[in-house]
Amino acid sequence: MHKFNRKLLGKLNIVLALTLAVVMTGGLGGATYVLASSTSNFTQTISAGTLAVDIVDGSYVTVGSPTMAMSAAIFSFSCQTKTGSFGTASEQIYVSNPDAADNGWTVSLAAAATTDIWDSAGTDFDFNDSSGSGCTDGADAGDTVGGQMTVDASVATLAAGSSGAATTNITKGSSAPFVEGTTDTITILTGAAGSADIGDWTLQGVSVSQKIPAEQPAASDYDINMVLSITAS
Numbered sequence: 001m002h003k004f005n006r007k008l009l010g011k012l013n014i015v016l017a018l019t020l021a022v023v024m025t026g027g028l029g030g031a032t033y034v035l036a037s038s039t040s041n042f043t044q045t046i047s048a049g050t051l052a053v054d055i056v057d058g059s060y061v062t063v064g065s066p067t068m069a070m071s072a073a074i075f076s077f078s079c080q081t082k083t084g085s086f087g088t089a090s091e092q093i094y095v096s097n098p099d100a101a102d103n104g105w106t107v108s109l110a111a112a113a114t115t116d117i118w119d120s121a122g123t124d125f126d127f128n129d130s131s132g133s134g135c136t137d138g139a140d141a142g143d144t145v146g147g148q149m150t151v152d153a154s155v156a157t158l159a160a161g162s163s164g165a166a167t168t169n170i171t172k173g174s175s176a177p178f179v180e181g182t183t184d185t186i187t188i189l190t191g192a193a194g195s196a197d198i199g200d201w202t203l204q205g206v207s208v209s210q211k212i213p214a215e216q217p218a219a220s221d222y223d224i225n226m227v228l229s230i231t232a233s
Contacts, residue, residue, distance in 0.1 A: 049098025053107050053230040056094040060162055060200075066091045070210060079135035079214045086206040087156060093203040094161065095189065095230065097196070104193045104233035109151055110185040111178070112225045115142030118210075120219045125212060127224055128178035134211030140180040145213065150177040151186045152207040158189070165199025172203070185229075193233065 055066040068091075070084040086109075087093045095107060117124040125147035131138025134148025152175035158167050173187040189203055 048100050049096070051098075051100040051105055051230055051232055052096045053228045054094045054096070055091050055228070056202075057090050058092075060094065063091050068208070070208070073212055073216075075216070075218050076212075077214055079132075080212050082210050082212060084208040084210075086151075086208050087202075087204040089204065093188065093206070093228065094200065095191070095203070096161070096200045097191065097198065099198045101191070101232035102193075102197045104195060105191045105230055106187060106233065107189040107228060107230045108185040109188050110227055110229070112227055114180050114184050116224055117143050117145060118147065118222045118224045120217075120222045122219050123217045125216055125222070127210070128180040128184070130177065130179045134177065135213055137213075146211075147213055148177050148179075148211045150175060150209045151188070152176075152209075153188045153203070155207050156203050156205040159202050159204075161200030161202055163199045165196040165201070167201060169193075169195040170201060175207075188228070191233075 055063045057063055068084050068086050071082045073080060073082050093107070095105070097105060111127060114128065117126050123145070124143070125145045126137070126140070126143055127147060127149040129136075129138050129140050129143075129146050129148055131140075131146060135146055137144050137146040151173070153173035154175060156172055158170060158172060160167060169192040171190045171192070173189060176183060176186045178184070178186065188206060189201075
């Protein structure tokens with residue numbers, strides 16, 4: 001009787017071992033199953049954005065071809081000054097600092113090249129010739145015409161953008177004329193090291209004045225390309 005019981009228990013152990021092997025391998029002819037955690041570790045990286053200056057509309061959408069029209073002039077036998085306003089509700093100067101410049105930044109305005117001029121199909125005039133108080137041609141390079149532009153950001157309106165960041169420690173530039181070789185860029189706005197590291201701001205109403213030489217020919221196609229740039233401190 002004891003001998004029979006030992007044989008029966010031995011057969012049961014073989015069956016149990018075979019059953020466990022089948023369960024662990026997913027079947028005699030199937031793939032092998034691996035015991036593992038059902039939890040996946042998802043990761044996310046958020047990098048700082050790019051410091052930028054742009055011209056945007058009231059919804060902060062980039063304006064494709066921004067323009068600024070100076071006040072109309074009438075032919076004059078004397079040198080005259082005309083003005084314009086750079087930055088409006090529909091074409092505002094926009095600064096974005098998405099944690100890209102923690103020590104401050106500077107926005108500047110300059111012509112595409114120092115030898116640029118107010119160009120037309122006829123006679124041109126200059127934007128950076130200080131001779132004769134900006135009314136006559138001097139020894140500046142690249143042209144034989146007079147004229148001088150002055151930019152004054154101190155009268156402009158600075159406001160927080162969509163971020164609502166404070167305007168503390170952000171300073172508007174002062175009045176300055178372009179002078180070739182001396183003042184080729186003019187500061188429009190400066191964010192000090194203490195300004196918000198994450199924020200965006202708008203600027204409207206930068207005053208622009210232009211000296212037009214005496215007897216400058218009448219034309220409706222005078223234009224010049226001016227470029228905004230921003231640099232981190």
